Amino acid sequence: MSIYSTLIAAPLLFAVLVFVGTRRVRDVLSAIFIVILGALSLSNIFSFNAPLEMSLPETFHVLFILIDVAVLAYFLWQGALLKHAYVIFFALVQILLYGAVMFLSPSIVSGDIFVDDISAVMLLVINIVGGIIIVYALEYIENEEFTSLKKNGFIAMLFFFLAVMNFIVCTNNIEIFFLLFELTTLCSYILIAYRGDALSRKNALQALWMNQIGGIAILAALIFSILQYDTVYFDVLIANSNPLYLLPIVLLAIAAFVKGASIPFDKWLLGAMVAPTPVSAILHSATMVKIAPYLMLKLAPAMSGFVSLTITLIGTFVFFSASLLALSKDYFKEILGLSTIALLGLMMALAAIGTPEAVTACLVLIVFHAISKALLFLQAGILEKNFHLKYVDDINGLVNHAPLVVFFIVIGFASLTLPPFGAFIAKFMAIESIAGEIIHNPLYAFALIFLALGSVFLTLLYFKVVTKLFAKDADVKSRHVEISKFYTIPSFLLVFLLLIGMYISFERAFLSSLEIVVPLVLIALIPALFSLLLFKKAHRVKEYNCGEKDDIQLSMYYFHMPRRVQITLTILATLGMWILLLGTIV
Amino acid sequence: MIEILLIVCAPLIGGLIYGLERKMRARMQNRQGPPLLQPFYDMWKLIDKQAFIINPYHTILGMMHFISLWMVVAFIILGENLLYVIFLHLLSSIFLILAGFSVKSIYSHIGSNRELLAILAYEPILIMLGVGFFILNGSFDISVIRENSPALASLFLLFLAFLMLIPIKLKKSPFDASEAHQEIVGGVEIEFSGVFFEFLYMAKWLEYIFIYLLLMLFAGDNILLGTGLFAIVFFLVNLVDNATARIKMSHLLKIVLGIGLTLGMCNLIGLSYV
Amino acid sequence: MFNLKKYRKKSPWILHYNAGSCNGCDIEILASLAPKYDLERFGVVNTGNPKQSDIFLVTGPVTLRSRERLVELYMQMPEPKVVVAVGSCSCTGGVFRDMYNVEDGVDRYIPVDVYIPGCAVSPELIIDGLVQGLEILEQKTKEMEKPLKLFKESTCEEGIVNRRDTALKVGKIDEKN
Numbered sequence A: 001m002s003i004y005s006t007l008i009a010a011p012l013l014f015a016v017l018v019f020v021g022t023r024r025v026r027d028v029l030s031a032i033f034i035v036i037l038g039a040l041s042l043s044n045i046f047s048f049n050a051p052l053e054m055s056l057p058e059t060f061h062v063l064f065i066l067i068d069v070a071v072l073a074y075f076l077w078q079g080a081l082l083k084h085a086y087v088i089f090f091a092l093v094q095i096l097l098y099g100a101v102m103f104l105s106p107s108i109v110s111g112d113i114f115v116d117d118i119s120a121v122m123l124l125v126i127n128i129v130g131g132i133i134i135v136y137a138l139e140y141i142e143n144e145e146f147t148s149l150k151k152n153g154f155i156a157m158l159f160f161f162l163a164v165m166n167f168i169v170c171t172n173n174i175e176i177f178f179l180l181f182e183l184t185t186l187c188s189y190i191l192i193a194y195r196g197d198a199l200s201r202k203n204a205l206q207a208l209w210m211n212q213i214g215g216i217a218i219l220a221a222l223i224f225s226i227l228q229y230d231t232v233y234f235d236v237l238i239a240n241s242n243p244l245y246l247l248p249i250v251l252l253a254i255a256a257f258v259k260g261a262s263i264p265f266d267k268w269l270l271g272a273m274v275a276p277t278p279v280s281a282i283l284h285s286a287t288m289v290k291i292a293p294y295l296m297l298k299l300a301p302a303m304s305g306f307v308s309l310t311i312t313l314i315g316t317f318v319f320f321s322a323s324l325l326a327l328s329k330d331y332f333k334e335i336l337g338l339s340t341i342a343l344l345g346l347m348m349a350l351a352a353i354g355t356p357e358a359v360t361a362c363l364v365l366i367v368f369h370a371i372s373k374a375l376l377f378l379q380a381g382i383l384e385k386n387f388h389l390k391y392v393d394d395i396n397g398l399v400n401h402a403p404l405v406v407f408f409i410v411i412g413f414a415s416l417t418l419p420p421f422g423a424f425i426a427k428f429m430a431i432e433s434i435a436g437e438i439i440h441n442p443l444y445a446f447a448l449i450f451l452a453l454g455s456v457f458l459t460l461l462y463f464k465v466v467t468k469l470f471a472k473d474a475d476v477k478s479r480h481v482e483i484s485k486f487y488t489i490p491s492f493l494l495v496f497l498l499l500i501g502m503y504i505s506f507e508r509a510f511l512s513s514l515e516i517v518v519p520l521v522l523i524a525l526i527p528a529l530f531s532l533l534l535f536k537k538a539h540r541v542k543e544y545n546c547g548e549k550d551d552i553q554l555s556m557y558y559f560h561m562p563r564r565v566q567i568t569l570t571i572l573a574t575l576g577m578w579i580l581l582l583g584t585i586v
Numbered sequence B: 001m002i003e004i005l006l007i008v009c010a011p012l013i014g015g016l017i018y019g020l021e022r023k024m025r026a027r028m029q030n031r032q033g034p035p036l037l038q039p040f041y042d043m044w045k046l047i048d049k050q051a052f053i054i055n056p057y058h059t060i061l062g063m064m065h066f067i068s069l070w071m072v073v074a075f076i077i078l079g080e081n082l083l084y085v086i087f088l089h090l091l092s093s094i095f096l097i098l099a100g101f102s103v104k105s106i107y108s109h110i111g112s113n114r115e116l117l118a119i120l121a122y123e124p125i126l127i128m129l130g131v132g133f134f135i136l137n138g139s140f141d142i143s144v145i146r147e148n149s150p151a152l153a154s155l156f157l158l159f160l161a162f163l164m165l166i167p168i169k170l171k172k173s174p175f176d177a178s179e180a181h182q183e184i185v186g187g188v189e190i191e192f193s194g195v196f197f198e199f200l201y202m203a204k205w206l207e208y209i210f211i212y213l214l215l216m217l218f219a220g221d222n223i224l225l226g227t228g229l230f231a232i233v234f235f236l237v238n239l240v241d242n243a244t245a246r247i248k249m250s251h252l253l254k255i256v257l258g259i260g261l262t263l264g265m266c267n268l269i270g271l272s273y274v
Numbered sequence C: 001m002f003n004l005k006k007y008r009k010k011s012p013w014i015l016h017y018n019a020g021s022c023n024g025c026d027i028e029i030l031a032s033l034a035p036k037y038d039l040e041r042f043g044v045v046n047t048g049n050p051k052q053s054d055i056f057l058v059t060g061p062v063t064l065r066s067r068e069r070l071v072e073l074y075m076q077m078p079e080p081k082v083v084v085a086v087g088s089c090s091c092t093g094g095v096f097r098d099m100y101n102v103e104d105g106v107d108r109y110i111p112v113d114v115y116i117p118g119c120a121v122s123p124e125l126i127i128d129g130l131v132q133g134l135e136i137l138e139q140k141t142k143e144m145e146k147p148l149k150l151f152k153e154s155t156c157e158e159g160i161v162n163r164r165d166t167a168l169k170v171g172k173i174d175e176k177n
């Protein structure tokens, strides 16, 4: 128990501590805290044997209600202040629903805190990957032009975020879950609006109202759960779930779709790009969006065949359409963002299938996606800060200037698609588990097609970017740009994590040893060949150009995506959600 | 033991098939055609040529394409996981594409681009094929598939879909836009020359082995059927190659994805009902 | 041991370049690749890529616009390589000789190994020329192995290598030119 309270309390404490002392003190303290958090989450997973369940004292509950009211009031205030109709409306609805929840008193009680092995894995991801991103953020924020108070506030906010996330994966009480859900919404709202310009405000408000829909879904789920099951606890709800009364489960699933930025709700995550890059990194990899698959994993045992099938289809459809949409983009962070949305869709689909294999695949994907995405976003930040590059089209021949960054980007993308990295194994197992479902229900064949197409699109997308990096001109003199150590060290740590992950997949024997060793050898062969073969005897020549001597300029190719397609995809995804909701009600 | 021997000899066998194919295509056009060992003469000549390179990345990635493709073939012969083989094959294609993009050559870029689009066309069908075998045999292991009875009848629609992607992989008309000799001068392979081109040339032979080994899986444990299938399909592919003209990449995508996915879907849905 | 070296010349890949010809010879070249004459039985492949070809088939009298490309293509072919001038106009300028916009013949810019005269050349002559080109190709391969020999055996007049004298001539050059 003490581990979990430390995990939750320590970042909270530090969020306050950040404001005292100079920058140096702050940096050293943060590093120490992050190491402690990481060590705690590690020791937790090693010493983990049985799920832990316990209750919180009554005073906490009162405190939580107060915070909840305060947060909702803040949303209302912000809405009124910035004159945003949606925000005001949703905040009012939330307050009303919350009042209704307060009046109902369920009788079946259970523990407020419940930590199982899934939570343990989540804790690991949140603290280690999140911690590494914060280390990076320490340096990043110093290069921005803000007052030191605001800089410290930024770091404090990130720590606060960690605390909330740590709590959310431990909680068993849907009321507390709602509170934390709203707190993450609050955090993301503040972080997205951090820069304070018009665009940031607009996108922050967008993120706010979209996430409020999720909050409303949770509140509705709460009400139905109390009415139908007489409880506010996840474990009771799931243990007693009745295929006829699945509304609370489905509503929670919709909240997950909102948090996971699935297609109709994808705008908020893409809008979050305006914030400083560490925010994107932490939103996309370790926190916030990972609530979605986590919630799905929690709900999976309670799902009936229909619900599970529909969620799987929606999830894989989102995977397919987000990766298709990403093909037409050339803003680096947007590409990363859409691929996050796609992979989240896949994670939710896998969680909804709920077979042990699918759950493992989902967890593996959560872990490795977090690491790879964090790595990629860190590189996006470096590109912006050191090279002032935002668009993929401009990163032409980056290998001449920053081989290290190119190395990280290539590893990041490769680890999302190719053997023997973790995400590949997850995709592999995903296909296996969907194939297993097709035997029972042929409709899963659609999920398979979406998955197959989506994964090919993603490969196409990633290598479209990677190939851009390699376009090396013969004449350009290499000009290496110094990159701060605080940028490279977190990246190296993440690569190291990827390698450890590979070792784990070795241990757990997801693939035969030959199947893991061969691609590793193949990848190791490239640098080996580079050092062995110097091509001294070979003649260096120019490219074949039909005998012309003109200089040519090569740019990246685009896939034109008519707006029509985008709208159709959104409509289809929305339709899927309605089918899910109405199908359950009927 | 025999497997090791097969793996080592795979490029040679591929060369023979390629030679046979050139001969056969010539006979279909009513000409004499090159000798059976022509591919090996080509190899022999290429050794003597002066070696040109553009930059080391390009050359090394080309070599990696060959090596990883050889690994793919080895995995099939050893009877490993089919799905894994498909993804490893993807890796080897990615090496080739990266090689194509790593030089500043227009044709190479267009070729790589088309190669990527070709992957988009055939990869989903390959995955569906793997799933089809999985539903039938309860396992992705090629060794299991080889021990079971022929899957040709139950996977007939997928077999048809698979037939469509043989020309894509072997760069045959009507689906050879990604290589397109004369039009984009061989696409990806344009900047390779001399000894370094040999790797690409051999990789082409290995593609033959790869695709025909996959074809043989439809015959399961029936070697006779497998040989028959090989002979018939080999003939058919060359016949179609001689009889059709190249089509555009976008048409290729539409035709292969449209027809292939529909066939695959019908087959998978049918399988789960049976 | 049987001699492996003799197999070297069994795979000539050609690059065909039109240096301003009237297309008469190009059609003949294609005809000789087509089923009736079937050049592929000698292992000939029309690659269209200088980096992978051994024999450079040039047609046309080399117009001013095309000469740079001609040289560029020649430079991009790896050794050993053989240049075959196909058609009268690429040998000497042919009907275009002494015109303001053409250079008279390919050999003003690149060394030619085999001349195939005729306006237009017949496919038989092309085949004959190519087969003779193969001999030279083999010889050149040998020469590449012994670089010193290359200097000793070539006829040198005042430091200028006169390729036209050492080159093989197929048939008879048209008297009119």
Ligand code: SF4
Pocket (backbone or CB within 6 Å): C021, C022, C023, C024, C025, C026, C059, C060, C061, C086, C087, C088, C089, C090, C094, C095, C118, C119, C120, C121
């Ligand atoms: S030799 Fe005669 S036929 Fe041939 S290209 Fe010249 S002008 Fe035309």
